Amino acid sequence: MSASVQSSTVRDNPTQEEIVSQRKSLPDSLKPPLPNEMHVGFRNGCRATKPFLPMKTVLPGLRTLRVGRFLQPPMLCYGWPVTIEDLVDIADSKGFLGAKTLDKTVPALSRIDFGDTDHLLHHVIRDELGIHSMIPEIRMILPKSKGRELIVCLCTTWNDVWDTADQNPPQEDVAKIAAHLGLRKRDAKWYMDCDDGMWAFRTFESIPVPRNWTWKYGMVCYEGVNEDGCLRCKDHPL
Numbered sequence: 001m002s003a004s005v006q007s008s009t010v011r012d013n014p015t016q017e018e019i020v021s022q023r024k025s026l027p028d029s030l031k032p033p034l035p036n037e038m039h040v041g042f043r044n045g046c047r048a049t050k051p052f053l054p055m056k057t058v059l060p061g062l063r064t065l066r067v068g069r070f071l072q073p074p075m076l077c078y079g080w081p082v083t084i085e086d087l088v089d090i091a092d093s094k095g096f097l098g099a100k101t102l103d104k105t106v107p108a109l110s111r112i113d114f115g116d117t118d119h120l121l122h123h124v125i126r127d128e129l130g131i132h133s134m135i136p137e138i139r140m141i142l143p144k145s146k147g148r149e150l151i152v153c154l155c156t157t158w159n160d161v162w163d164t165a166d167q168n169p170p171q172e173d174v175a176k177i178a179a180h181l182g183l184r185k186r187d188a189k190w191y192m193d194c195d196d197g198m199w200a201f202r203t204f205e206s207i208p209v210p211r212n213w214t215w216k217y218g219m220v221c222y223e224g225v226n227e228d229g230c231l232r233c234k235d236h237p238l
């Protein structure tokens with residue numbers, strides 16, 4: 001088992017002064033919109049954020065989350081962007097494709113069940129690699145270029161916190177996952193989430209924010225998933 005264990009400590013709720021100071025230090029294009037322009041999502045619009053993405057580390061002003069209903073920063077996702085074709089190929093070869101069909105002539109998007117794939121990926125990371133510090137998932141990110149909008153996401157700024165200096169996840173574990181999935185060609189970085197990648201008024205009941213999805217099975221074609229649920233869960237429940 002990895003020596004790295006995710007911190008369970010809740011980060012201190014920042015004071016109003018800290019929040020103002022950290023947000024003021026952000027580049028203008030990453031700042032929240034002005035109060036009368038909240039529909040925009042960012043001070044200069046979403047497109048203006050592109051030169052700042054992806055990030056190696058998250059700027060402190062984008063981590064100013066607060067318990068309660070407040071203007072909260074966008075969600076950033078840490079990992080490797082992949083096309084849908086890349087993802088299905090990797091998942092198929094590494095045994096975590098939650099397949100809707102085993103017919104490989106079907107287009108990639110129609111072959112994959114994302115809920116099952118998340119679940120099986122979690123088994124691979126935890127049971128095969130022995131890594132317990134992260135809950136991986138497939139998410140959508142704002143596209144940097146056409147066709148590349150998914151990410152093998154190891155953690156997000158909302159749901160995961162580490163006690164490392166830069167608050168990035170344990171790099172030893174990240175390297176192990178990259179090697180196993182064949183993603184060593186580029187470093188994992190932070191990308192803007194597609195659904196929640198903007199400033200908005202949101203209510204958080206705790207920090208980190210608990211993930212709101214549940215493990216479900218949509219389809220039953222993959223060998224590890226059948227009508228009785230996940231076979232791997234029988235020995236090692238997630």
Ligand SMILES: [Zn+2]
Pocket residue numbers: 119123230231232233234237238
């Ligand atoms: Zn399972």
